[in-house]
Amino acid sequence: MNRRDEHRSNIINKLVSKAGLRPKLDAFCVECIYDPYSDGTWRKQVADCTAKRCPLYTVRPKVTNGEQA
Numbered sequence: 001m002n003r004r005d006e007h008r009s010n011i012i013n014k015l016v017s018k019a020g021l022r023p024k025l026d027a028f029c030v031e032c033i034y035d036p037y038s039d040g041t042w043r044k045q046v047a048d049c050t051a052k053r054c055p056l057y058t059v060r061p062k063v064t065n066g067e068q069a
């Protein structure tokens with residue numbers, strides 16, 4: 001596993017260990033789009049997703065006030 005995959009897996013594992021459906025949805029989007037070597041946090045990259053036909057598009061995580069983009 002390279003560092004990019006390792007970093008992404010760490011985030012996914014942390015999210016899926018939380019209770020409830022929301023963190024699992026977030027983890028799915030991280031798995032789908034997040035690239036640690038690209039600009040922005042995972043949340044920013046997911047918020048910037050343009051795949052409007054994806055069934056999760058309207059419920060994907062968004063950038064919150066306390067998080068840096």
Ligand code: SF4
Nearest residue numbers: 029032049051054057
């Ligand atoms: S909303 Fe975007 S990031 Fe999330 S699963 Fe769908 S295509 Fe991937």
